[in-house]
Amino acid sequence: ILNVEQSPQSLHVQEGDSTNFTCSFPSSNFYALHWYRWETAKSPEALFVMTLNGDEKKKGRISATLNTKEGYSYLYIKGSQPEDSATYLCALPIGGAGSYQLTFGKGTKLSVIP
Amino acid sequence: GAGVSQSPSNKVTEKGKDVELRCDPISGHTALYWYRQSLGQGLEFLIYFQGNSAPDKSGLPSDRFSAERTGGSVSTLTIQRTQQEDSAVYLCASSLGIRTGDTGQYFGPGTRLTVT
Numbered sequence: 234i235l236n237v238e239q240s241p242q243s244l245h246v247q248e249g250d251s252t253n254f255t256c257s258f259p260s261s262n263f264y265a266l267h268w269y270r271w272e273t274a275k276s277p278e279a280l281f282v283m284t285l286n287g288d289e290k291k292k293g294r295i296s297a298t299l300n301t302k303e304g305y306s307y308l309y310i311k312g313s314q315p316e317d318s319a320t321y322l323c324a325l326p327i328g329g330a331g332s333y334q335l336t337f338g339k340g341t342k343l344s345v346i347p
Numbered sequence: 348g349a350g351v352s353q354s355p356s357n358k359v360t361e362k363g364k365d366v367e368l369r370c371d372p373i374s375g376h377t378a379l380y381w382y383r384q385s386l387g388q389g390l391e392f393l394i395y396f397q398g399n400s401a402p403d404k405s406g407l408p409s410d411r412f413s414a415e416r417t418g419g420s421v422s423t424l425t426i427q428r429t430q431q432e433d434s435a436v437y438l439c440a441s442s443l444g445i446r447t448g449d450t451g452q453y454f455g456p457g458t459r460l461t462v463t
C-alpha cells in the first residue's frame with residue numbers, strides 16, 4: 234500500500250500572505266507525483282505532474298518542488314488570494330512507471346481570508 | 348472543449364435502493380476512472396477502463412458495485428442495495444492513455460450521493 238501523507242490538513246491565511254504545504258511519500262519506486270486543486274463545487278484540476286528529483290514547476294503564483302530521495306514535495310502559493318481557497322491534493326501512481334492507478338493524499342484545505 | 352461531465356450532480360436515496368451514476372468523458376480519451384471521496388478520507392480508486400480491455404475492478408469495495416463503459420465512451424457506475432456507508436462524492440476522470448504517471452487526469456464535477 235502506497236502511503237501518501239499531506240500536511241497540514243487545513244490552513245487559514247490572510248490575503249496577500251505566502252504559504253506552503255507538504256506531500257510526503259515513500260521514496261522507493263518513485264515514478265511521478267501529481268498536484269491537483271479542488272475548489273468547492275468544481276472538478277479537481279491538475280496543477281503539475283513532476284517526475285525528476287529537484288524539479289521545480291510554476292504556474293502563476295503557484296509553484297512546486299520535488300525531492301524524490303527524501304520523499305517529499307512542497308507546494309508554494311505566493312501572495313494568496315481568496316480564489317486560491319481550495320483543497321490541494323497530491324497523488325502518485327501506485328505501481329510506478331506505466332501505472333494507471335493514483336493514490337491520493339487526504340489533501341490540504343486552504344482558506345484565504347480577504 | 349467540453350470537459351468530463353457527470354450526472355446527477357446530487358442524489359439522495361433510501362437505504363436498500365439501487366442507484367446509477369453516469370460519466371461522459373472527454374472525447375478521444377481512452378482511459379476512464381471512477382473514484383469516491385468519503386467524509387474525511389482521500390480520493391479512493393474504484394475502477395479503471397482502458398479502451399476495449401477488461402476493466403480493472405480491484406478498487407470496488409463490494410459486489411454491490413459495478414460499472415460498465417459502452418462504446419468506449421459513456422460509463423455508468425451502479426450501486427445496488429445502497430448502504431449508508433456508500434454516501435460519498437463519486438468522481439469520474441478521463442485521460443488520453445494508460446500512462447497516467449506522465450499526464451494528469453481530467454475530472455468531472457462529481458456526484459454527491461447521500462444514502463438515508
